[in-house]
Amino acid sequence: MNRRGSVLVMAGVLVVLMGLGIFAFQQVMRQRYLEAYQHHFGEVALTLAESGLAFGVEHLQESSRTPGTLFYDLLVQTPTADLGTPTLAVAGPALEGLVEALGDEATLEVDVILEGFGTFEDGAGLRGVVPDPREKVGNLSLVARASFRGVERVARLSQELRVVRVTPPVLSKFTLFLHGREEEELNLLSHDPQTYDGIPTLDGDPATPLVLHHRSDFYPAVVDQHFHSLASIFDPDFELDGGGLVYLGGEQNWTLNLMHGVGDGDYEELFQLRRTRYRWATDLPGVTHEYGLLFGFYDGVLESPQLGTAAGPPGTMLRRDGTPVLDGSSAMRLYGDVNDVSPTLVMGPVYRSYLAMRLLDGLWYPWMDADEFAALPMTPPAFASGGYDAYSQRMPRVVVEAYNRAYDYVSTNTESLVEGGRVEAEGTPFLPASALVPARLGRVGPASEAADEGFLYPVIGEEPRGRVRITREVQGASEDVFAGALADLDAPLMEALLTRRVTARVEDGAELLAEYVEDGALTLQGVVRVERGDLELPGVRVGAPGMILVDGNVVIQGAIQPSPREEPLTIVSLGGDIRVATDQPVHACLVSLRGRFLSQGKLDVRGSVAASSIDLRQLVRGGDRKDVRYDEGLDPTNEESYWKAFAVALSPSEKAFVSRR
Amino acid sequence: MISPRRTRRAVALVEVLLATLLVGMTAVPLYDMFTTSYRGAASTVERTRAVGFASELAEEIKAVPFAALGVTEPVDGPGWPDDQVADHMLTAPGQDADQLVDLGAAFEPLTGREEGYQRFLAIRSVSRRGDGSGQGDVKHVEVVVRWREPRARLQEDSELKLAFLTTPRRRPAP
Numbered sequence: 001m002n003r004r005g006s007v008l009v010m011a012g013v014l015v016v017l018m019g020l021g022i023f024a025f026q027q028v029m030r031q032r033y034l035e036a037y038q039h040h041f042g043e044v045a046l047t048l049a050e051s052g053l054a055f056g057v058e059h060l061q062e063s064s065r066t067p068g069t070l071f072y073d074l075l076v077q078t079p080t081a082d083l084g085t086p087t088l089a090v091a092g093p094a095l096e097g098l099v100e101a102l103g104d105e106a107t108l109e110v111d112v113i114l115e116g117f118g119t120f121e122d123g124a125g126l127r128g129v130v131p132d133p134r135e136k137v138g139n140l141s142l143v144a145r146a147s148f149r150g151v152e153r154v155a156r157l158s159q160e161l162r163v164v165r166v167t168p169p170v171l172s173k174f175t176l177f178l179h180g181r182e183e184e185e186l187n188l189l190s191h192d193p194q195t196y197d198g199i200p201t202l203d204g205d206p207a208t209p210l211v212l213h214h215r216s217d218f219y220p221a222v223v224d225q226h227f228h229s230l231a232s233i234f235d236p237d238f239e240l241d242g243g244g245l246v247y248l249g250g251e252q253n254w255t256l257n258l259m260h261g262v263g264d265g266d267y268e269e270l271f272q273l274r275r276t277r278y279r280w281a282t283d284l285p286g287v288t289h290e291y292g293l294l295f296g297f298y299d300g301v302l303e304s305p306q307l308g309t310a311a312g313p314p315g316t317m318l319r320r321d322g323t324p325v326l327d328g329s330s331a332m333r334l335y336g337d338v339n340d341v342s343p344t345l346v347m348g349p350v351y352r353s354y355l356a357m358r359l360l361d362g363l364w365y366p367w368m369d370a371d372e373f374a375a376l377p378m379t380p381p382a383f384a385s386g387g388y389d390a391y392s393q394r395m396p397r398v399v400v401e402a403y404n405r406a407y408d409y410v411s412t413n414t415e416s417l418v419e420g421g422r423v424e425a426e427g428t429p430f431l432p433a434s435a436l437v438p439a440r441l442g443r444v445g446p447a448s449e450a451a452d453e454g455f456l457y458p459v460i461g462e463e464p465r466g467r468v469r470i471t472r473e474v475q476g477a478s479e480d481v482f483a484g485a486l487a488d489l490d491a492p493l494m495e496a497l498l499t500r501r502v503t504a505r506v507e508d509g510a511e512l513l514a515e516y517v518e519d520g521a522l523t524l525q526g527v528v529r530v531e532r533g534d535l536e537l538p539g540v541r542v543g544a545p546g547m548i549l550v551d552g553n554v555v556i557q558g559a560i561q562p563s564p565r566e567e568p569l570t571i572v573s574l575g576g577d578i579r580v581a582t583d584q585p586v587h588a589c590l591v592s593l594r595g596r597f598l599s600q601g602k603l604d605v606r607g608s609v610a611a612s613s614i615d616l617r618q619l620v621r622g623g624d625r626k627d628v629r630y631d632e633g634l635d636p637t638n639e640e641s642y643w644k645a646f647a648v649a650l651s652p653s654e655k656a657f658v659s660r661r
Numbered sequence: 662m663i664s665p666r667r668t669r670r671a672v673a674l675v676e677v678l679l680a681t682l683l684v685g686m687t688a689v690p691l692y693d694m695f696t697t698s699y700r701g702a703a704s705t706v707e708r709t710r711a712v713g714f715a716s717e718l719a720e721e722i723k724a725v726p727f728a729a730l731g732v733t734e735p736v737d738g739p740g741w742p743d744d745q746v747a748d749h750m751l752t753a754p755g756q757d758a759d760q761l762v763d764l765g766a767a768f769e770p771l772t773g774r775e776e777g778y779q780r781f782l783a784i785r786s787v788s789r790r791g792d793g794s795g796q797g798d799v800k801h802v803e804v805v806v807r808w809r810e811p812r813a814r815l816q817e818d819s820e821l822k823l824a825f826l827t828t829p830r831r832r833p834a835p
Contacts, residue, residue, distance in 0.1 A: 007673070011680030015687045022691045022698075029698035029705070036705040040712050040821055047719060051826040055799060058828035062798065094799045094826055101803060101824040 041151035044102065049155035051098060052110040052144030056090045057157070057650065060112060060140070061525065064163075064648035065544070065565075074114070075163050076646045077475070080136040085115045090142075105149045113141040114161070120500050127493060128467075128484015129169050135501070136163045140650065154659050160651035164501040164527055166547040167568050167634050167645045168610065170482045170489055172589055173245055173470060175212050175344070175630040177610035179490070180250030182596065187257040187297070187328045188620055189267075199623045200259075200267065200329070206623035209267055210603070210616070211333040213629040214344040215243025239442035240407060241345045244608060244630025246334055247486050248348040255400060258354045259329035260296035266625075268338055269296055269329075272406040273354055279419055284382040284390065287360045294399075295355040297329050331616040335406055343410050345444055347468065347486060350403040358394040367395045443637040444470055472637040481636055491593040491612065495574055498549055502529045503649035509535040512548065522569065524548065526649030534576065542569045542587065545647040552576045553595070559584030562606070566633045568645050569607075580605065583624065589634050599626065607631045708821070711806045714778060715823045718804050727800065727829045779807045800827050 063071035074086060090110040099106045117138030123131050140161040145154050171177050189200035189207055199206045218238075248254045258269040273294040282290035334350075336342030358365065360382055373379075373388045383391045469483040503526030506512045512530055516523055517540055524546020535550045539558025545567040548554075553576035560569065570589040571578065577595035580586055583602035590597065590609050597611035602624035609628055619626060635641045804823045 007676045007680045008683070011683050015683055018691055019687065022695050026694050026698040029702045032705045033701045036708045036712075040708055043712050043716060044821075044823060047716075047823050047825045051824075054828050055826050058799060094801065097801055098824050098826055101801070102822065 038151055041149045042153060044106070044148040045146045045151050045153040046155070048098065048102070048106060048108050048146035048148065049144040049153045052090070052095065052108050052146060053142050053155050053157045055092070055095060056110045056112060056142045056144065059090055059092060060142075061648065061650070065567075067643065071112075075136075075161075075648050076134060076643065079133040080117055080119050081133070083114065083117050083136065083138075085113070087114075088112045102148060106147070108144065108146045110142065110144045113143070115139050115141070121497075126497070127488040128482050129489070129493070129497065130480040130482060132165055132169075133479070134163065134646070135165060137161070156657040156659075162501065162503050162526065162649050162651070164503060164547075164647055164649065165636075165645045166524075166527060166545045166647050167570055167589055167636060168494060168547075168572065168591055169497060169636070170470065170486075171494070171591060171610040172568075172570070172608060172634040172636055172645075173481070174247055174610060175214050175244030175608055175628055177247045177486075177608070178249060178597075178614055179487070179612045181248075181252070181254070182613045182615055184252075186254060186330055186332070186616065188331045188617060189259070189329045191259065191329065202617070202620055205621060207620040208623060208626060209329070209331050209333050210614075210619055210626045210628065211267075211337050211340075212244075212246065212344075213336050213340055213342045213627060214245070215342060215630065216632065217242070218342060240343060241442055241444040243342070243344055243632060244635070245344055245444070246346045246348075246350070248346070248350045249487050250349070252349070254348065254350040254403075255353050256330035256332060256334065256351070256403065257328060258296035258352055259333075266337055266339065267329075267333060269333065269335070271338060271341055272335055272352070272409050274409055282360070284360065285385060286381045289359075289361050290394075291359045293357045293359070295357055297353070297355065331620045334403065335410065341410065343407050346403045346406075351400050352403045352406060353398055353400045355396055356399045357396045360394065365391065365395050367397065443472065444468055470637060472639065472642060474639050474642060491574075494591075494593050498527070498547070498572060499529065499574075501527045501547075502549065503527050503647070504652060505529045505531055507531055508533045509537075509550070513538070516546075522546065524569075524647070526647045535571075537571070539582075539584065542567060545569070545645060547572065549574055550576070554578045554590075554592075556580050556582060556586055556588075556590075558582050560586045560588050562587040566641075566644055568631070568634055578611065587631065589631070603627065605629065608634055704819075707808055708819070711778065711808055711819070711821055715804050715806045715821060718806075719802070719823050719825060722802055722804070723825075723827055727827060798829075801825075802827055 060071055063069040064075045066072055070088060074083065074088070088111065090112055095108055095110065099108050115138060117136045119131055119133075120135055120137060121131055138161055140159050142157040143154065144156075145152065147153070188202050189209060190202065191200050199208060201207055258272055259267055260270065273296065278292040280290045280292070282288075284290065334346055335344070365380070368391075370388045370392075373391055379387075380391075467483070467485045470481040471478050472481055473479075506515060506528060507530075509530055512528060512535065516528065520539075520541050521543030522540040523543035525544040527547040527549065530548065530550045532551060534552035534554065535548065536555045536557055537560070539560070541561040542563035544563070547570040549572050551574050554571055554573045556571070556579070559582060563569070568589060569587065570591065572591040572593065573595055575594050576592070577598050578590050578592040579598040580590070580603055581600075583604065585604045585606055588605070588607045590605065590607065590611075592611040594612050597609050597614045597619075599619050601622045603619070603626035605628045607628075608630055632638060633641045633644060636645070802825055805820060807818045807820045809818050
């Protein structure tokens with residue numbers, strides 16, 4: 001057998017096999033090597049894309065709170081009907097810096113797509129509440145495309161986006177909005193007739209009234225002891241409805257006794273009465289001077305022998321209808337107080353009550369009925385001819401008139417003596433029926449065509465009932481806020497409107513505090529519903545616009561400090577009471593749809609209060625001040641405040657997708 | 662005259678020499694290819710492991726409360742992690758926040774195979790809008806992992822970098 005060349009052949013075969021094996025090994029290793037780099041580059045690109053998404057969300061949330069940015073203009077300022085389906089690029093130095101850190105081979109593009117946006121309701125069945133044209137709900141998609149050294153990654157994020165107002169519709173225009181009251185008696189406060197100042201009392205214990213303040217732009221430049229100069233600085237362009245309003249509703253009339261005083265006590269209300277004497281040319285025989293004066297109520301005025309009945313010991317004076325006059329003054333001061341006069345528009349069946357007094361040649365004549373007059377041992381000479389008819393027009397009596405007449409008195413308190421005061425008809429006050437200063441209403445209407453639409457609007461001096469229209473000026477155009485009856489804003493309607501706008505939910509109050517309070521700042525950025533239980537809110541600072549809806553009771557235990565950006569906070573109890581259990585300032589809009597507003601001791605609310613009722617007997621107890629100051633930042637008719645109540649919220653649930661393309 | 666037997670022996674010898682030469686000539690480059698591939702495989706393992714370390718570190722950083730990143734003083738509070746990584750999210754006092762901070766002992770090797778890796782971290786606060794008004798409302802984070810590959814020809818380190826942005830934590834989905 002010839003074996004020549006076999007070694008060479010074997011060597012050749014061996015070389016080929018080795019080569020093939022090593023070649024195959026090399027290919028596999030090369031593949032693994034490339035995959036490792038692909039994995040490395042892919043990880044860098046993925047991290048870049050995820051950063052783009054995170055930045056996009058943060059940028060969107062911050063820009064949506066910043067007027068002048070593109071996102072703010074689109075999401076907040078653009079009416080829902082005009083929004084369309086825009087796509088916007090997200091850019092910023094932070095993204096550029098990220099790409100730069102990775103070198104020239106890195107790229108990143110982030111886009112935002114808004115689609116499917118609509119309103120929360122179509123306006124039907126809202127009983128006059130006009131849906132805001134800029135509230136909206138729809139879908140937000142973020143797409144981040146990143147590449148690093150040729151390896152691409154795309155990350156997508158899809159979330160529901162809601163643009164909501166965090167102030168309750170219509171209610172936030174009111175300093176105090178009550179559907180009714182629990183306490184039958186309103187005029188709970190007694191006063192020492194010997195000293196007009198000092199702390200009033202209730203059942204012998206110190207008590208002070210609830211004082212409402214509606215605006216910050218009404219400052220009497222010169223305030224003398226008798227407010228004679230109040231109207232001298234009065235601005236005829238003053239809009240009575242420019243600040244917070246008052247609505248006191250229900251079936252019962254709210255008749256508030258004005259409080260007497262001479263300007264020294266904190267709670268006197270003589271600035272709402274004509275602090276001057278009216279003088280008539282009298283036709284009474286033997287009478288030289290006939291004067292009229294207006295007084296408020298307090299204990300003792302009615303005890304004066306000069307004002308008691310002539311037929312018996314000094315006692316309770318009777319009203320014209322024979323019912324006893326209620327002593328004391330009202331548990332509320334609707335127009336501020338003597339140190340902070342704050343007129344506003346009062347709506348609902350609200351009346352003010354005071355004493356109209358007469359002097360004939362310096363003599364008071366007491367109240368008496370016809371029988372008592374007839375039983376006088378001697379008819380006063382002045383009434384010898386006129387008899388009881390002439391007497392009844394000059395004896396003291398209680399005047400009850402629409403509370404808005406107070407505005408007339410505040411604006412016309414100038415003269416020290418009014419000559420020629422007319423002899424008015426029974427029950428009408430000294431001031432002429434038409435206001436001396438035109439009542440200018442800017443935002444509460446309706447327009448002149450009101451009569452055709454069946455509106456009665458609460459102008460000064462008229463019956464304070466009926467339907468109203470509230471408007472605002474936004475972006476140069478007039479928009480309706482409300483056109484209906486305030487009594488129709490009941491709990492079921494308000495609850496439906498508010499719960500429809502919920503942007504996040506928590507189980508209970510503890511979870512709310514854990515999730516939304518950080519470093520003392522309450523950062524809601526939307527409407528958060530507490531699903532069950534009560535809420536006990538400690539002292540916090542408002543960090544973002546927000547509304548809390550609580551099924552149960554709400555207890556505010558500490559100060560609520562305002563947002564540096566003046567963004568509002570609303571706290572709503574859907575079924576329980578709201579109690580302010582702190583004497584610290586509370587900057588919030590407080591709403592109890594079905595319950596009561598409660599407080600005890602010092603009260604300092606700087607926002608607004610709306611409730612089904614109020615427990616006045618409990619609230620007035622204690623000698624501290626109780627103030628509710630309207631926060632003009634809640635005013636839905638003021639354009640600057642209007643924009644600050646918007647919150648843009650992304651739903652917690654999200655859908656995220658990552659792909660290689 | 663040469664005998665046929667001697668001729669056969671000479672041819673056989675030549676064959677062996679040629680075969681040896683052939684094997685030798687191919688073995689060297691084949692060996693070189695083999696070692697290169699093997700080194701590449703080792704590099705693959707190292708790089709994959711480095712990517713894993715960097716990703717793990719990035720995820721840990723993302724879980725740290727936003728306010729605790731890149732500050733010069735230790736921070737503490739409920740819910741903030743107290744492990745070594747969190748402690749080392751700080752820049753050293755007085756140090757430029759852009760400088761890479763060696764995490765050093767923050768990452769104790771869990772296994773012997775983690776030896777030889779160094780992990781660095783840089784955190785800087787940047788304004789979202791770049792106009793200086795944001796006061797650091799996003800944070801730019803760079804994670805760098807360095808290692809020296811085994812059997813590396815050149816005595817120099819390999820490095821990979823992950824750069825990302827972190828923002829104030831959003832509410833988790835219920």
